[in-house]
Amino acid sequence: VKPLRAAVVGLGRVGLLFDLDERRRGVWTHVGAYSRLSEEFDLVAVCDPDAERRALALARRPGLRAFDTLEDLLAEEPLDVVSICTPPEAHAQQVAAAAPYVRGIMCEKPLSSDAAEGEDAAAACAEAGVLLVVNYYKRFEAAVREAKRLLSDGAVGTLHSAVAIYSGGLDAVGSHAIDLVGFLVGELSLLCAAEDQSGTILRFGDGGSAHVIATSPAEDLVFEVDLLGSEGRIRILDNCARLELSRFEASERYGGYRELVPVPVAKLEPVDPFLASFLELAVALAGDGDGLRSDAAAALKTQRVLDLLRPHVSHR
Numbered sequence: 001v002k003p004l005r006a007a008v009v010g011l012g013r014v015g016l017l018f019d020l021d022e023r024r025r026g027v028w029t030h031v032g033a034y035s036r037l038s039e040e041f042d043l044v045a046v047c048d049p050d051a052e053r054r055a056l057a058l059a060r061r062p063g064l065r066a067f068d069t070l071e072d073l074l075a076e077e078p079l080d081v082v083s084i085c086t087p088p089e090a091h092a093q094q095v096a097a098a099a100p101y102v103r104g105i106m107c108e109k110p111l112s113s114d115a116a117e118g119e120d121a122a123a124a125c126a127e128a129g130v131l132l133v134v135n136y137y138k139r140f141e142a143a144v145r146e147a148k149r150l151l152s153d154g155a156v157g158t159l160h161s162a163v164a165i166y167s168g169g170l171d172a173v174g175s176h177a178i179d180l181v182g183f184l185v186g187e188l189s190l191l192c193a194a195e196d197q198s199g200t201i202l203r204f205g206d207g208g209s210a211h212v213i214a215t216s217p218a219e220d221l222v223f224e225v226d227l228l229g230s231e232g233r234i235r236i237l238d239n240c241a242r243l244e245l246s247r248f249e250a251s252e253r254y255g256g257y258r259e260l261v262p263v264p265v266a267k268l269e270p271v272d273p274f275l276a277s278f279l280e281l282a283v284a285l286a287g288d289g290d291g292l293r294s295d296a297a298a299a300l301k302t303q304r305v306l307d308l309l310r311p312h313v314s315h316r
């Protein structure tokens, strides 16, 4: 099978620059993902109005064609897939503009500035028969996959609450937190959001409550999800690198009560969540696989919750 011709629009941190960070292991950019997955993709072009960024990309991948506008890229380069790695307010319009020219779009999160724009972009993709992925790559983390499996096996019974703690801005890591809670517990609706911008309470299922708490600045990385059910608890810890499971058992200290007791869990399979997200798109475009884990419909649900929070939560 011929590799899919791919281009990256927006050569900032997630488009290109994160992979220049020597401390990072694995692949964290779209240029890096297409380059690594060379059987599935052929990275042919990049696009950014910033000439320095284009030069950096060419230094890393000589032979690419570099464009300064999306319009020129789409007009001049036949593509199967395009990545949209521009600031959120540009996403919806660029997704809609690209839809008639490609078969798949990998859009950075969040999908759009608001749900109305996101719906227009999703509709343009549906009309053109284009697969739209929104790169909520945390859905692919090993601890998240394991949590999802444990939940569907009933390992912790019926979920009563979820608590997510994240550092950074709402459109940045906050959108991952909202997206991941929705992915794990199901559809969310707003109960209340703190006026002092410290957090929000959402409803799910039959009376479940999800608390999403914003903490320290983005540089002090915290990302945790704590899921409590009728039979036990799952905690996703250490920025999704670790998972803990415990179950309620009859207390030896208090008559008539149960307490949480740790249960050993298998070692998590190492995965590169960023690559997994791209690989799933390639598989789906080949007509295989079980669909997309982070498709337009899922991203729109997250976007509708983000809309509810926007008047309350700052973009730190």
Ligand SMILES: NC(=O)c1ccc[n+]([C@@H]2O[C@H](COP(=O)([O-])OP(=O)(O)OC[C@H]3O[C@@H](n4cnc5c(N)ncnc54)[C@H](O)[C@@H]3O)[C@@H](O)[C@H]2O)c1
Residues within 6 Å of the ligand: 009, 010, 011, 012, 013, 014, 015, 047, 048, 049, 050, 053, 069, 070, 085, 086, 087, 088, 090, 108, 109, 110, 135, 136, 137, 171, 172
């Ligand atoms: N998946 C993740 O974990 C993750 C991590 C970081 C950022 N992001 C998301 O990726 C997106 C970009 O974030 P970033 O931090 O890389 O931003 P950035 O500011 O570092 O880079 C944005 C780039 O887009 C370029 N650009 C702006 N307008 C453009 C246009 N019209 N056409 C082409 N290029 C244009 C800019 O010149 C810049 O190089 C945001 O939506 C952000 O939320 C996701």
